[in-house]
Amino acid sequence: MTLGEQLTAIVGETHVLTDPALKSAYEHDxxxxxxxxxxLVVRPGDAAQVAAVLETCAAAGAGIVVxxxxxxxxxxxxxxxxxxxxxxxxxxxxxxxxRAAAQVTVGAGVTxxxxxxxxxxxxxxxxxxxxxxxAATIGGxxxxxxxxxxxxxxxxxxxxVAGIEAVMPDGRVIRRxxxxxxxxxxxxxxxxxxxxxxxxxxxTCVRLKLVPTRPRRATALFGVAGMEDALRVLDRLRxxxxxxxxxxxxxxxxxxxxxxxxxxxxxxxADYPVYVIAECAAEHDPTDDLAAAxxxxxxxxxxxxxxxxxxxxxxxxxxxETVRGLGVPLKLDVSVPVGTTPAFEGALRSLVGSxxxxxxxxxxGHLGDGNMHVNIVGAGAESEEIEEAxxxxxxxxxxxxxxxxxxxxxxxxxxxxxxxxxxxSTMRAVKAAFDPEWILGRGRVLER
Numbered sequence: 082m083t084l085g086e087q088l089t090a091i092v093g094e095t096h097v098l099t100d101p102a103l104k105s106a107y108e109h110d111x112x113x114x115x116x117x118x119x120x121l122v123v124r125p126g127d128a129a130q131v132a133a134v135l136e137t138c139a140a141a142g143a144g145i146v147v148x149x150x151x152x153x154x155x156x157x158x159x160x161x162x163x164x165x166x167x168x169x170x171x172x173x174x175x176x177x178x179x180r181a182a183a184q185v186t187v188g189a190g191v192t193x194x195x196x197x198x199x200x201x202x203x204x205x206x207x208x209x210x211x212x213x214x215x216a217a218t219i220g221g222x223x224x225x226x227x228x229x230x231x232x233x234x235x236x237x238x239x240x241x242v243a244g245i246e247a248v249m250p251d252g253r254v255i256r257r258x259x260x261x262x263x264x265x266x267x268x269x270x271x272x273x274x275x276x277x278x279x280x281x282x283x284x285t286c287v288r289l290k291l292v293p294t295r296p297r298r299a300t301a302l303f304g305v306a307g308m309e310d311a312l313r314v315l316d317r318l319r320x321x322x323x324x325x326x327x328x329x330x331x332x333x334x335x336x337x338x339x340x341x342x343x344x345x346x347x348x349x350x351a352d353y354p355v356y357v358i359a360e361c362a363a364e365h366d367p368t369d370d371l372a373a374a375x376x377x378x379x380x381x382x383x384x385x386x387x388x389x390x391x392x393x394x395x396x397x398x399x400x401x402e403t404v405r406g407l408g409v410p411l412k413l414d415v416s417v418p419v420g421t422t423p424a425f426e427g428a429l430r431s432l433v434g435s436x437x438x439x440x441x442x443x444x445x446g447h448l449g450d451g452n453m454h455v456n457i458v459g460a461g462a463e464s465e466e467i468e469e470a471x472x473x474x475x476x477x478x479x480x481x482x483x484x485x486x487x488x489x490x491x492x493x494x495x496x497x498x499x500x501x502x503x504x505x506s507t508m509r510a511v512k513a514a515f516d517p518e519w520i521l522g523r524g525r526v527l528e529r
Contacts, residue, residue, distance in 0.1 A: 084120070084121075084137070084138070084141045084143055084165075085097055085099055085121055087137050087141075088121070088123045088134060088137060088138075088165075091125070091130055091133045091134055091137065092123055092124060092125050092126065092130050092134065096123065096124040096125070096126070096171070097121060097122070097123050097124075098121060098122040098123075098124075099121045103122070104118075104119055104121070104122050104166075106151075107119060107122045107148060107151070107160070107166045107168065108159065108160055108166075109159060110151075110153055110154060110155075110156055110158065110159045111151065111152050111153060111154055111405075112154050112405065112409065112410065112412055113405075113409045114154075114156070114409055114411075114412075114491075115155075115156030115159040115489075115490060115491070116159060117159055117160045117161040117162070117164075118160065118163060119146075119160035119163065119164055119165065119166045120143065120160075120163045120164060120165050121165055121166070122165075122166040122168060123165060123166070123167055123168070124167075124168045124170055124171050125167065125171065125172070126171045126172070127172065127174075127285075128172075128246055128248060128254055128256075128285040128286065131167070131172075131248045131283055131285050132248045132252040132253070132254055133252065134167060135167075135248055135249070135250055135251070135252050135283065135520070136251060136252030138165055138520065139250055139251055139252070139518065139520050142518070142520075143164070143165050143520070144162065144163075144164040144165065144519075144520060144521075144523050145164060145165050145166075145167055145250075145520055145521050145522075146158060146159070146160050146161070146164045146165070146166055146167070146279070146521075146522060146525075147167050147169065147224070147279035147283050147521070147522070148166050148167065148168050148169065148221075149169050149189065149190070149217070149218040149220050149221025149222075149224070150192060150213070150216040150217045150218035150221050151216065152213040152216050152217045152221070153221070153225070153486065153487070153489065154412050154414065154486050154489075154491075155414075155483070155486050155487050155488060155489030155490060155491035155492060156489045156490030156491050156525070157225070157278050157279065157487050157488070157489030157490065157522070157525055157526075158221070158279070158489075159490070161490070161523075161524065162523070162524075164523070167283065169188075169189040169190045169218060169220045169221070169283075169285070170190050170218075171190060172188035172189045172190040172191075172220065172285055172286070173188050173190045173191055174187070174188040174191075174286070175187045175188070175191060175195075175196075175199055178199070178200055178203040178205065178291070179260070180203060180205070182243075182260055183205060183290065183291045183292070183293075184243050184260045184288055184289060184290055184291060185199065185200055185288070185289055185291060186244070186258055186260075186286060186287070186288040186289075187199075187219055187286070187287060187289065188219075188220075188285065188286055189218060189219060189220025189221075189223075189284050189285050189286060189287065190218050190219075190220060191218060191219050192214070192215060192216060192217060192218055192219075193207075193209070193210070193211070193213075193214040193215075193217050193218075193219065193222065194214040194215045196219060196289075197210075197214065200291050201294060204293070204294055205291040205292065205293060205294060206291065206292055206293070206294045206295075207241070207289060207291055207292075208231050208234070208235035208236075208241060208290075208291075208292045209222065209227060209228070209229050209231060209232075209235070209237075209238060209241060210229050210230065210231050211227065211228075211229035211230065212398045212401055213401075219287050219289070220284045220285070220287065222238050223238055223242060223245070223274075223275055223284050223287050224274075224275075224276070224277060224278050224279050224284055224487075225238075225276065225278055225485070225486060225487040226238045226239050226275050226276030226485065226487075227485055228447065228450070228452060228484065228485035229447075229485070230327040230328075230329050230447055231326055231327055232447060232449070232450050232452075232485075233325065233326070233327060233328055233447065233448075233449030233450055234325065234326045234327070235292070237485065238275060238276075239272065239275045239276060240290075241289050241290045242271060242272075242275050242287055242288070242289060242290075243260040243261075243262070243288045243289060243290050244257050244258040244259055244260045244261075244271065244287070244288030245257055245258070245270075245271045245274055245275070245284060245286070245287055245288070246258055246284070246285050246286035246287075247274050247282040247283060247284045247285060248282055248283045248285055249282050249515060249516075250282070250515065250516040250518070250520045250521050255270055255274075255282065257270070257271055258286065258288045259288075260288045273511070276487075277526075278487045278488065278489065278522065278525060278526050279521060279522050279525075280512065280516070280521050280522035280525055280526050280527065281511070281512065281515040281516060281521065282515060282516075282521070283521070295324075295326075295362035295363055295364065296364065297362065297363055297364065297365055297366050297367060297385075298360060298361065298362045298367070298385070298390060299360070299361050299366065299367045299368040299370070299371055299383060299384070299385045299390075300358065300359070300360045300371075300383070300384045300385075300389075300390040300393050300394065301358070301359050301360075301371040301374075301375075301381060301382065301383045301384075301393075302348055302356060302357070302358050302381070302382045302393045302396070303356065303357040303358075303359070303374065303375075303377070303378035303380070303381050304348070304349050304351070304353035304355075304356055304378055304379050304380035304381070305353060305354075305355050305356070305357060305377065305378050305379065306353065306354060306355070306379065307354050307355055307423070308330075308355055308422050308423035308426045308427075309423050310355070310377055310378070311330050311355050311357050311422070311448060312419070312420070312422060312423065312448075313374075313377050314328075314357045314359070314374040314377050314378065315328055315357075315419070315448050315449060317373050317374040317377060318359055318370070318371070318373060318374050319449075321370070321373040321374075322359075322361055322367070322370035322371065322373055322374075323363075323370070324361035324362055324363035324367040324370050325359065325360075325361055325370065325449075326360050326361060326362045327358075327359065327360040327447075327449075328357065328358070328359040328360075328447075328448045328449045329357070329358050329359075329397055329445065329446065329447050329448055330355055330356065330357050330358070330445060330446060330448045331355075331356050331358075331396065331397055331400060331444075331445035332354060332355055332356070332443070332444055332445065333352050333353065333354055333355075333356075334441065334442065334443050334444075335400050335403070335404070335443045335444070335445055335456075336348075336352075336356060336396060338403050338404070338407065338443070339395075339396055339399045339400060339403050340396075342399065342402075342403045342406060343395065343399055345395070345396075348380075348382055348393070348396060349380040349382070351379070351380065353379060353380065356396070357378075357448060358393060358394065358396070358397050359371060359374070360390070360394075366385070368383060368385060371383060397445065400443070400445050400454075401454075404443055404456045404458065407441075407458045408458055408459065410443075410456045410457060410458045410460070411455075411456070411457040411460040411464045411467065411468060412454070412455070412456050413453075413454075413455040413456075413457075413468060413471055413472070414452070414453075414454055414455075414483060414484050414485060414486040415452075415453050415455060415471070415472070415475045415480055415481060415482055415483065415484055416450065416451045416452045416453065416475075416480050416481045416484035417451045417453060417475060417478045417479070417480035418451055418478065418479055418480065419448075419449070419450070419451040421451075421478045421479070421480075422448070422451060422453075424478065425453065425474070425475070425478055425480075426444065428474055429442065429444070429455065429471065429474065430442060432467075432470055432471065432474060433457060433467065436463065436466075436467060436470070437457070437459070437460060437463060437467060439459055440457050440458060440459040440460050440461075440467075441457070441458045441459055442455070442456070442457055443456040443457075443458065444456070450484075451480070451484075452484040452485060453484070455471060468491075469495065472492070472495050472498055473498065475498070476498040476499060480499075481499045482495055482496070482498050482499045483499070487526070488525065488526045489525050489526070490524060490525055493524060493525060493526055493527065493528050494528065496526070496527070496528075505527075508526075508527060509527060512527055
């Protein structure tokens with residue numbers, strides 16, 4: 082039997098795709114920068130089928146790439162060299178919310194938006210959110226240790242995972258879904274698999290921590306003179322706004338493109354170099370918490386009702402889609418120590434301006450945790466050179482070449498900028514322990 086026939090026997094004929102027209106939707110990433118041809122696409126329906134698929138592919142020596150909601154930006158889920166794409170789209174089971182533990186268990190294919198609807202109906206919430214909520218899946222978010230704009234208050238995905246089920250490359254299943262907060266019986270494989278980008282095992286189910294719904298919200302948009310003043314807003318709100326839940330920034334270059342695309346007026350009569358958007362959430366009206374930073378800004382807009390808050394957030398949330406509409410951008414997700422944000426922004430602008438004066442730099446990010454989303458439109462043939470220069474700049478400031486989207490294919494060659502040789506050799510040893518034949522995610526995260 083061919084590999085396709087063996088996989089068909091496991092998952093059914095309709096869930097093995099070999100037609101190029103059907104496979105094509107699985108063969109490129111969100112940015113359009115990474116694409117490749119797959120041998121076939123297989124869509125298992127549960128952990129047992131995932132185990133059988135992996136065992137069969139391993140026996141055939143076929144490389145595998147795991148794919149979640151198809152919202153990645155570093156080529157981590159994009160096939161290369163005729164790999165088998167294992168899609169998690171059918172793993173969509175949800176268990177009842179465990180109110181006593183404030184936890185819930187869901188399949189890897191459940192989207193963030195679906196999870197939010199499920200738990201909010203029970204008066205609880207999931208403390209991770211981002212603009213790709215309608216497509217991003219819980220398995221993919223766990224595999225990449227997703228962050229988003231709430232990380233300043235709640236941390237990243239690693240802080241929310243209370244249990245995990247995953248399938249090893251040889252078909253063995255790791256299952257720790259009890260959700261115990263205190264469990265020191267041996268190594269924490271759960272913590273190891275979060276952020277492993279699908280190169281150690283395939284995450285099939287996750288148990289997640291939940292938080293109470295905070296019914297009163299207020300959002301403020303501040304127009305400020307530069308990144309130094311943006312940090313002053315952050316410092317003031319951190320010290321005087323205990324209800325602070327999110328604080329992001331964007332710049333005028335991005336705002337003008339968003340306004341054009343949305344057909345929306347700018348938020349203020351005047352233009353400002355930097356805009357800071359902050360949100361507070363509490364049991365009481367948190368509007369006064371936001372007022373603590375108003376004197377730093379040249380202009381401030383505050384919204385408390387849902388439509389008005391959505392209007393303010395649209396200026397920030399629409400940036401990703403807007404930049405994609407300008408062409409195929411060079412996108413870099415990095416982090417720097419929060420205090421170095423102004424120095425990073427200045428050096429980055431100088432670097433891009435001197436090397437690529439015709440390109441446009443569009444920068445935004447999560448101010449509270451130093452996560453910078455660097456977008457360069459018009460990089461063209463010089464993309465690789467400018468990418469290395471930016472990553473070296475990040476490393477020189479003590480930052481990380483990947484903040485929340487992972488390493489994937491895009492940054493594997495530069496991982497040594499953020500990890501020592503001792504760390505890299507340990508990571509290779511872990512990879513060898515889980516996947517000695519390098520079946521999963523070849524050429525991603527680690528280079529063999």
